[in-house]
Amino acid sequence: MAIFDIAGNCTVVPDTVKTDAGVAGAGTLLSYIITNCISLLLSAIIVLLGLRKSTSAPICRKLLIAFSDQQIITGIGIQSVGLVKMSTMVSYHFFIIWLLSLLSTATNLATLLALVNDFKRDWVLRWLRQFFMLVNMFLGVLSGIFILQTVMKNLEPRLPIACVWTVESRGTRSDAAISIAGTIAVIALQVIVFVASTLYLHARTNPRWLKSVQVVGLIMLLAMGIGATARVVMVSQAFGKVPDGVNLVGPSEKDWSYGQLLPLLLLVLPLINLVEVLRGEVRVPENKVDHQDGMEELLGGQGSGVELFQPNPIWGK
Template identity: 50%
Template structure:
């Protein structure tokens, strides 16, 4: 049984939550996103400015392995933190709920940027491709639910010390928030749906038209979303900025085991890359452009 939110008493302050807005959690998310975006950009630039021969493809094996690891990590983090946040919606205040949404947007942008660079790797196996498509849809659905919660809290003027779950129990509209907040929230929800549609087309399309242009524009767009979500999170967090709610303690500024563990998790893809350098793991090269049609022929014939 989930705890029912107490929507009758408005507390003067709320406790901090280092597991959501702690310094280590925010740094781990932004460092991962920065590394993944840098790797994606380097691979896209290499494909544009250098011929796609066997030598250049072999040089990118380590970067592809690192990027694939960070990409998988980001999509799972986005789904995981949003799922936990919804389960705890009867206790989380809008401040922490909104930060989870921003971290999920950051993970979505990072994963989509990796998709632009690794699309040929993902197309090699149709099972893994559709599994990734399912994960992308789950992330989108959760993000839309979060956007609806945030929009309702602004429309109904939910006090920032009440749980976000109280938005469904308030009847009166006492909002004093400007129209820019409404427009920004709605645009974010709609933008997520548009980006998901474009990412689906890019991942599933048999013929990649304007391939390089899509990569460049998409990478710039995803980088802009990632930077915007990062700046908004840092400015709103207690660890690096000024929260819009009064917190009863400064736990989000302190370093705990959980926050250090988040940073240590960044080393897992690096270990795999070292194993590749030592020759202990073999990674197949990405598909060439001329292999695209053959890919779908093997899928139809059952030879994966």
């Protein structure tokens, strides 16, 4: 039996698993990895320039928000696909989706650290970012619970991920303790980071220690991105070695097609915006907030007249 029925048969273990280049293809994986690397680099540049108070880096800001918006939407999308297909998708592909969602989370949070003052000045951008962060966190935690159950029950690698709730445990693997501890830590970290990010995003003050939070946060997100990237490269057929027992059949996930090229082509769109900025067709005003040591004035206050935090006109937050 090479494929699963639509209901997800958990009593018969298939001999093989069909490849899924849409989830684990080379182009898909590279698009997430490249976007994460570029976003972390741009975030680091913006934070560093903010520490030196040399420039507001309008070009880097525009590029960063473009890459971040693209990454968080694709991250939510690929997690939704995994959950919808959980009756047919095996744990191998589901695990790759979870790792890609971690790259999406790292990209989103790095953008938040670097551009928090930009979001504070516009309540629409602020609450849109909050909504997408909530959806991404919920899907990430839900996917993490599936992965945790897979490790705890040592699910047969050729069964659908949905079977993890119905099959009996096959015992524990030799590395089960480390895998369980790591998965729980990542799930807990996602919740903690969401709460901290929410407070950070809606804070009306800008104390001096905020710069330290940006630096430490970027270092942690860099480690998260490196870890997720390394794991994706190691376990994927596109770049590494598939875990034992999966037995993939069908077109190789290393093969390139238009479907694999498209995610990489979409990375060109933010670069087009960069050309527009450089040519002066789009004017990006200087961000004066990052040059200030503290947020001294709020909406309706006295001073420079710069609106540092724009409240939501509906309920004032």
